[in-house]
Amino acid sequence: RKEVEQDPGPFNVPEGATVAFNCTYSNSASQSFFWYRQDCRKEPKLLMSVYSSGNEDGRFTAQLNRASQYISLLIRDSKLSDSATYLCVVTSLSWGAGNKLTFGGGTRVLVKP
């Protein structure tokens, strides 16, 4: 089993609709969680951190469920520009004095008119 798993998609979403997808992680000691966005042939960029209490940034809502070991991302009122691959990142303490960041394989979202 991979440490961090995502449904690769693609999720085909009509413009204006809501889409949600999850990312599961296997290490119960994981400490920090993030969503990154990667456009085609571009580098990943931070979309948002995921807080224990859940957090919202405009049309994007992130949730953390420690009991079931997954994080989720919900996009409301989807825009064409939301089309991208969404990567979840999980960090845990395991690299000596540092920390280990593990990326999921990404979920591809295609928003269509």
Added chain:
Amino acid sequence: GAGVSQSPSNKVTEKGKDVELRCDPISGHTALYWYRQRLGQGLEFLIYFQGNSAPDKSGLPSDRFSAERTGESVSTLTIQRTQQEDSAVYLCASSLRGQPRRSGANVLTFGAGSRLTVL
């Protein structure tokens, strides 16, 4: 600098040649990471630096791959005797620190990558 800078942006080489990829992280970022991304695939961890030391090199695919970092700034990833399967985008990222903390400290900023094509 203002962002993470990588060079070259594109490199085409012949099988068997050595290549050097450079990463200049954000000034003051002590943690530096190298990832590989093959076409249509996810990010594959290669190596992590905390300062000048590399606590984890477990992602380096073979002994043809090596990396160093000097002066807590620039890092170089070297691939010797390149093979066609080495073709990928090599991404470098840096963060303020590699210690697990509350959100913010572990945020990675990526460079635009070095696209390597081995013929």
